[in-house]
Amino acid sequence: MNDVRTYLEQKREEHLDELKQLLAIPSVSALSEHKEDVRKAAAWFVDTLQKAGLEHVEMIETKGHPLVYADWLHAKGKPTVLIYGHYDVQPVDPINLWETPPFEPSIREGKIFARGATDDKGQTFMHIKALEALLKTEGTLPVNVKLIIEGEEEIGSPNLDPFVEQEQNKLQADVLVISDTPMLGKGKPAICTGLRGLCSLQIDVKGTKGDLHSGLYGGAVQNSVHALVQLLDSMRNEKGQVMVEGFYDDVVDASPEERESFARLDHHDDEMKDELGVTELFGEEGFSTLERTWIRPTLEINGIYGGFQGEGVKTVIPSEAHAKITCRLVPDQDPHQIASLIEKHIEGHTPLGVKVTTTRFDTGRPFAASIDHPAIQAAARSYEAIYGEPAVFTRMGGSIPVVETFHRLMKLPIVLMGFGLPSENFHAPNEHFHLENFDKGLVTLCHYWHELANIEEN
Amino acid sequence: MNDVRTYLEQKREEHLDELKQLLAIPSVSALSEHKEDVRKAAAWFVDTLQKAGLEHVEMIETKGHPLVYADWLHAKGKPTVLIYGHYDVQPVDPINLWETPPFEPSIREGKIFARGATDDKGQTFMHIKALEALLKTEGTLPVNVKLIIEGEEEIGSPNLDPFVEQEQNKLQADVLVISDTPMLGKGKPAICTGLRGLCSLQIDVKGTKGDLHSGLYGGAVQNSVHALVQLLDSMRNEKGQVMVEGFYDDVVDASPEERESFARLDHHDDEMKDELGVTELFGEEGFSTLERTWIRPTLEINGIYGGFQGEGVKTVIPSEAHAKITCRLVPDQDPHQIASLIEKHIEGHTPLGVKVTTTRFDTGRPFAASIDHPAIQAAARSYEAIYGEPAVFTRMGGSIPVVETFHRLMKLPIVLMGFGLPSENFHAPNEHFHLENFDKGLVTLCHYWHELANIEEN
Incomplete structure (x- = not known):
């Protein structure tokens, strides 16, 4: 050597x-x-x-x-x-x-x-x-x-x-x-x-056939961005819990021993806050930070876009809105099953006046x-x-x-x-x-x- | 002549x-x-x-x-x-x-x-x-x-x-x-x-100091896009009503005569649906389409953006998210007062783990x-x-x-x-x-x- x-x-x-x-x-x-x-x-x-x-x-x-x-x-x-x-x-x-x-x-x-x-x-x-x-x-x-x-x-x-x-x-x-x-x-x-495993989806919302003047049409039709916002917000509550029905059903709880061993690791929330530049960490209620990132599943929005993104103001009602989401999964969640549950949630929560389509991207167990x-x-x-x-x-x-x-x-x-x-x-x-x-x-x-x-x- | x-x-x-x-x-x-x-x-x-x-x-x-x-x-x-x-x-x-x-x-x-x-x-x-x-x-x-x-x-x-x-x-x-x-x-x-009058705002959400890997950090921190979604969704309910406290306080109701004269106009929701390419119109409960666009105020998202917008998937927790909103106002709403009410709503509804700033753009009475x-x-x-x-x-x-x-x-x-x-x-x-x-x-x-x-x- x-x-x-x-x-x-x-x-x-x-x-x-x-x-x-x-x-x-x-x-x-x-x-x-x-x-x-x-x-x-x-x-x-x-x-x-x-x-x-x-x-x-x-x-x-x-x-x-x-x-x-x-x-x-x-x-x-x-x-x-x-x-x-x-x-x-x-x-x-x-x-x-x-x-x-x-x-x-x-x-x-x-x-x-x-x-x-x-x-x-x-x-x-x-x-x-x-x-x-x-x-x-x-x-x-x-x-x-x-x-x-x-x-x-x-x-x-x-x-x-x-x-x-x-x-x-x-x-x-x-x-x-x-x-x-x-x-x-x-x-x-x-x-x-x-x-953790992975499943990811793109969500595409389509409302009116083109962008509309927010003065002339504001109040008459669904706004695609607002519809997307409502749909995405229905997927997670304020406590960081995923609200898609059945999402947690197949999660195998970590053993008390494993959770204790994590608790002994040299992890400090305060250091993490400093490192990431935030005043508080956030995630599913009832679990430590390491637990939330290691043994609990998540649903994250990776990107969102729709309507005007330029300088200043453009008074439009956007015709389309888009989001990309990724779930991190833990044993024994099945990525395809989770994607199906999310699609079902979307069907059940699609706001009035828009069409929503989903595209599945990669998965990992x-x-x-x-x-x-x-x-x-x-x-x-x-x-x-x-x-x-x-x-x-x-x-x-x-x-x-x-x-x-x-x-x-x-x-x-x-x-x-x-x-x-x-x-x-x-x-x-x-x-x-x-x-x-x-x-x-x-x-x-x-x-x-x-x-x-x-x-x-x- | x-x-x-x-x-x-x-x-x-x-x-x-x-x-x-x-x-x-x-x-x-x-x-x-x-x-x-x-x-x-x-x-x-x-x-x-x-x-x-x-x-x-x-x-x-x-x-x-x-x-x-x-x-x-x-x-x-x-x-x-x-x-x-x-x-x-x-x-x-x-x-x-x-x-x-x-x-x-x-x-x-x-x-x-x-x-x-x-x-x-x-x-x-x-x-x-x-x-x-x-x-x-x-x-x-x-x-x-x-x-x-x-x-x-x-x-x-x-x-x-x-x-x-x-x-x-x-x-x-x-x-x-x-x-x-x-x-x-x-x-x-x-x-x-x-x-209608107008007031418009940009909402900027800032979470972690940079974008993060959604696997390594997913569950640990607030996601700026999710926070923005939660905040925007709190501003409007599923019936199309604006939920910003005080928003409707100064609205002068149109007279029954005026509402009746609108009802006699040659307006057909079905034609409007065809023209706009939607299967249903949408807006504040209790008002006709013309009323919703002429004598009722609105809050519309004109644009939203944050995180990955490219082709395929990028497994990030976005550090920033942005939205542009415009309200259409009716007599006697004051655009500056409405902007203040929205800012107050934002202060009271800012999700944990992010900072939110607003910028006022143009107004019109x-x-x-x-x-x-x-x-x-x-x-x-x-x-x-x-x-x-x-x-x-x-x-x-x-x-x-x-x-x-x-x-x-x-x-x-x-x-x-x-x-x-x-x-x-x-x-x-x-x-x-x-x-x-x-x-x-x-x-x-x-x-x-x-x-x-x-x-x-x-």
Whole structure:
């Protein structure tokens, strides 16, 4: 391991330059105008995997953006690890809030700023560099590895499910490792044992066939924006509870033990308020902040638009109004069932004088893992060895649909060991990644492959 | 009058070409990028007034867009008419719904299509051409006239009030005539005896300092869009009633006679539904459609925006959300008082975890006139002489703040005789003006100046 550390230190600037190249590619999977950029990022990974010494590197076409696969399978008798990452990123708006442009990576105060720095280009890149470091210094890897890197994580991985279903042999492994979850805080490693699921919908309201003068027609017809507002407001009460009938029916209550363990974690609402710039937190009555984000489902409006958005006033009654909503789900809520309940709610609450249509977007099932699995315990030891701090077991409010896919289709144990920090502006302007965790994370991963090789021999 | 008719027939094509030039100028007063275009339209009017034979033509600077003034004062012993019009227009979005570009005037099926065709460039232009026709054929005018044409009507005439207050001598007249209100329908002239007032506000909601990942933070903090939705929904109930405390307190109920006269008008909800493309009309319980638009106040959301508006999904908790609202007011509601009541409502209903600020935009007081005034009766006779149909007395749901200004500051009787049709897409895509009313309206105006000269002599 000393050679590995030295190698990583010597190559650090070179690695950061490579990472900057990667982060400069605007691989926004949600926007069709970036289709070619997404492909460019896939090609960049193909090239980088080959140079790192991985084998069978290939770009795999799907109906959407391509997958990238690579492997190294010469550790006879040792376990096989499947590493998953994604090279696509979220859109960047509101662009005016970025201090430096999202696709012009910039290092300041020990952090690298760019869209994708932490989610998930930076962390996926680390996996390749950790393997490269082992191969270049030790000439071999302690375990067999397969990497699958996708370009559609941020749009719900629509083409990964069929691929995994069809290619179970190719992907067969003993454990799946993903670095796309945050640590608990600076210097506080965490292994995530639960993720929320996801279902998302667009709601489109159509009233009069065109916009109308609010003087001539105000009072005569339904206002589409007002109708949308009424409809959305009917979905949540003032206590933060979702009012869609049946929404909570399949929620499995967390055990008292689990809730107690969360209560012992180093979380402070006051710090969170400061960090987010609000005077109070808000959410479903009767649950702590960690509980509300980890073990309770939500219904959030991600965007709303209708009528005049320009400078000043325009006295119109808008003809159309639109909203995008996402629910975060917990075991055992089913995303399709929840989407159906919301659609039924909309049917039952559509205001007079408008038509409402819904479009379903991506879904992801919720996931929960056992903390007792040896691969998870080995990850905890690796973190402690490098960070000098025991890893805690957390859940995460986000969704990684692929986790549930692998869990369900391949029955794989899954280790979610990430190196990002919660404050690193995932999905928001000024996304960044702390280089401290870039450095320690690389060593932790190298350590982990050795740990895993030993464990599985026992 | 026969010479006038012949003159107008002979000059028709020339006049329409001139009108097209005027309509091609994108004088959108609300958008600062069109500042120079607004000025260009003012200059166009200065030029056209001079060529028409009006005198003392001048462009008058204000803090905003300029005013245009002209007069002709040689009808000794005859009354003086002040004619008001506006040369500014509404914004054009949604631009994609226009069949031909809003600033490329196009005549088809007897209508001229362009932003401003009916509101109010087209009708203001008619006034000049009617005066020109009288001057060129009769060598004189039956009455003295003053014209004041402004460039800020669509943004609430912020600079007209101080001007009128200061220049009462210059503007002194016996009657004010405005053509900016619609007829009741094709071939059905109407004189408007009441206008609603206006007050408008922008509501800005600010939550967390930046957008957040809806997975990591969903459940922990207030969602700005959801907070805005809750706030807006609290302002109106499902029966279309405004729930802002005190909102209806100063409303003067219309007399049973007036309500009965509205009920006798040729209005059919079914035709309106067809025209607007809706299956049902909607508004405050207990009032007919005409009553809801003429004698009842409203609170409308003109626009809403916050969070992600792009293609597909973006799983964010938006940091900001915005709405624009406009109230239409009836006698004796005071726009500033209503704005205060709304601000108080907002303070009392601000959801937890966000800050809400409001910005007041333009206001206009409601107005009601007496139908017995000789100048109004003369207008009715003029319509009947040309259209062969008696003019009915209506109210209008729209606001022309200047009407209330002149009424209040100069105690002028006001005649609202318009030539537009309600179906001509005021403030909406595909605004147009029927050339039938361009032709008949010109003759009606010439007739009216003669009627007015005779009346006042009795």
